[in-house]
Amino acid sequence: MLVHLLDQQIKKARADGRINRSVRIRFLAYADVIEPPSRPLPGGFDYETCVATFFPIRRCYVHNINQRDCQRNAEYMQQLYGWTSDPRRHYRGQMCIGEATATFGTVGTSRRVDPKWKGRWHSAVQETAEGWAAEVALPIETLTESGMDLA
């Protein structure tokens, strides 16, 4: 698995003194690679530094994600179950959930993007001992104004 190999090389570079801080790898479970792993992960896979993000990029926003009579969302829920809850699953780490994407004043929900949309949102960046962290806060009104159905 590419993520594991990358993680091992980063750890080697840290041991050699070429990288002087810890590096976390967030890898995506989406599109063509959204199915949960069908085989055991490599021995020594580090769940502390390698974390999956589940991105249901084509989910239906007309229905709640857990609404079983929506076939598209039901498929996503089945895949999410396979990553996070199935007792026979191979991935045992944390899972971030990705939803809409925001890029400086535009918000895309699913595949609809309105470049004129200017919703309210706030961001902050902080340097930490491990590198840096960014936080983005979106008021609920901003999400509903963007067309997201949060009912």
Ligand SMILES: [Zn+2]
């Ligand atoms: Zn639906």
